[in-house]
Amino acid sequence: MGNLPSFRISQIKPFCRTGVDFTGPFQVKAAMIRKINVTKAYICIFVCMVTTAVHIELVSDLSTPLFIAALDRFIGRRERLLDEQTFIAIVERIS
Numbered sequence: 001m002g003n004l005p006s007f008r009i010s011q012i013k014p015f016c017r018t019g020v021d022f023t024g025p026f027q028v029k030a031a032m033i034r035k036i037n038v039t040k041a042y043i044c045i046f047v048c049m050v051t052t053a054v055h056i057e058l059v060s061d062l063s064t065p066l067f068i069a070a071l072d073r074f075i076g077r078r079e080r081l082l083d084e085q086t087f088i089a090i091v092e093r094i095s
Helices: 064-077 084-094
Strands: 018-031 036-048 054-059
Touching: 036 064, 054 064, 064 084
Parallel strands: none
Antiparallel strands: 018 036, 036 054
């Protein structure tokens, strides 16, 4: 077996190193009062590279604003591990 990457063996907080991927589309039933609406949805998966934990967010399409909204929800659940300047630079690069 090969050597593990340094971020796998160092002691840092979970989700400090994160990978992201999308899967789908899936058919999702949204129940209104009496009407059931079937729509297409995708799953955004955030994977911790340190502990291999996963965080799953549901998004309605693959657009940039919805990815940023899923990223905001992810950061709201977990703490922000980047400084403010780095985070703003990444969001500006994506937009």
